[in-house]
Amino acid sequence: MIPRIAIISASSQVGASTALYLRVFKKANLIAYSRTAYPAPFFDAMGIPHRILPIDRDAQREELAQFDLVVDFSVPHAEFWENKAILRAHLTGLFESLRPGTLFISMSTQNAFGFRDNDVFIRKRLTDWASPYCSLKRHGERLARRLGRKRRVQVFNFRLSQVHGFLQSVSHRFCEEISGSKSLMVAGLATDRVNTMFISDLGEAILQIASGQLRPGNYSVLSVPQWTQEQLYRYYQDWCRSDCDVVFIGHKSRSTLAARGISHLARAVEKHRGFIDVAILQRLPRIAARAKGIHRIRSFTRQPATQGPVVHRNLLGKPPLPILGDPRGSPTSVLVRERRMEETWLSALGSAVHYSPPLTSEA
């Protein structure tokens, strides 16, 4: 039976792409919800029903009662000291509108494991202090579980790895760099496993939940089996039809002593940054606001840094949670699906523009 799925905040990049995947491959009956009418042309062109989620609680309850599964892509975008309150209000309201027995997926992120920006391999930390984003996402996961118990809603928190796909900005960046470079340096080994996923992985993970195969809880979502760095870059070479030479430079540091010293100092400061943000500033909004003000003013008196050679860095290693994804998601099959989704979307849009740069033989 085809599941009935509601996608909340479908205007987000990942939400819109997931709706597109489920629609193109006819995997679900879905309705895309957003707060404004701005994304309507995208969904109209794809024949995906689109509605503005009612603010009134009764109307929202009536609206959401028809679904087997509600998938929430909302992320608050205010200041970090304001976001938890916004998320709390959003989730509390949403759960009041869900009928008991509904399946609910909340989109979290791998950042919730607590790794830091300069971690090479994914790490799990007990404290929230890696970043305000980690703290916010953990807060969202806990709150969703608590509200789910109270309302008898089955809650699944998806810790998404880095999301790739032709509509994602991450993929846009990969394409810009791979199609515009003769060669590219990548930190780590070609065989290192990366924490990445494609939209099909998320789509299939959602369908596994909808089918009732899994127990409520936290899950990692990523490509299954995990892609290697070599597979990831080969994919983009194929996608962009680029002959860019990708060089994996390994894990050994090649920096000078001075550079290592500066980097060590920066890491030491960065190490405490999350703690300061989460444990102190998040609780003291007035001081947080003032600190941000001072930081912004100083940014106008600093000279911009000069750029060195760019080295691509990806988050490596295996995440410490059960993994969901598309079990048939080999690089070849992902490429075929992504191309089909892109062709469908460009044809619906009536676009004659392709990714390749203009005025070149690739155009």
Add this chain to the structure above:
Amino acid sequence: MGDRRGDGGLSQERVSVGVIGAGSFAQNNHIPCLLARPDVELAWVCDSNTSRLRKIKSMYGVEGVTTGNLEKRIMDADIVLIAVPYGVRDCYYNLCAEHDTAVYVEKPFARTLTEHDAIAALFPKQALTIGFNRRTYRNLWAVKTAFSEELFGALRRVAIRQGFFGLSGWSGFRSDAQLSGGGILIESGIHLIDTLIAITNPSAVNIEQCRMKIKEGIDYHTEALAVFSLSTTTIEVDIEISSVQNFASGIWFEFDRLILHYPILPDVPVTLRDAKNRLQGRLDLEVSGATSVAESLTLTWNDCIKVHRMASGSTITPADTRMTTEVLDKLVAEASS
């Protein structure tokens, strides 16, 4: 005005600036930029949203004023930054013009030439600065030099492209064409068109073809062919601007001998490309200009303030940007025809 910084009378020499509209761009860019300047006293910030004013007060210690008592404050200010959405600016233009207060207005400035000229007519020539701050980018000046000195031969063809997928309605602002002025074209694509005009200084621009995905006055995707009349020749310009598709972005200049890629970000260098778009090198000319958004705002404010204080120099005026509005006007007209 009080000496808020307590710097012993320097404030008498400072230019007093007021800000109307405390949205995120003003909050994170204009306001700190002005506060970082010793020659400016940021006297007040006005917004209809009182919680936003409280936040500004917490972040920067700047006094917030409500729209009710704005006229008196405009009278006392030397320059007012208008950073409210496009659709609600008319009354502020009129108030500033009435009190001979100079204005720095964020883009988008106007949708049509008629509107452009009507706003310009309210102010003396150099009393209105338009926030096309990317005109200060170092990259723009580098390409302008390469073009005018024909470093790589004559310019043959140009392609303007901006494709970033994003469907967020920004709390409703973006989905109201009356408020925002339109879609992605006027919101940010206009910067690239303005950049090309600043580089090539065409005497006329005609739109040969234009197809837009547009709904309720909001454009999402534009594909157009323009013809720029330059001093000795004409060139074709492909324009592709989209908020519903990702594609390689920037401006590509095809010269006799190679292709130059002008990137959207100011800290990324202009690069030399071969026919397969592969990197051949960087355009490294001795030109000055901004290499960050922050620096570009500082430079634009420098000109605006210098014109006000010394009555000399020049700022980005309606006359400078008239052609940009004309292109926008013609694109929409061609798409509707």
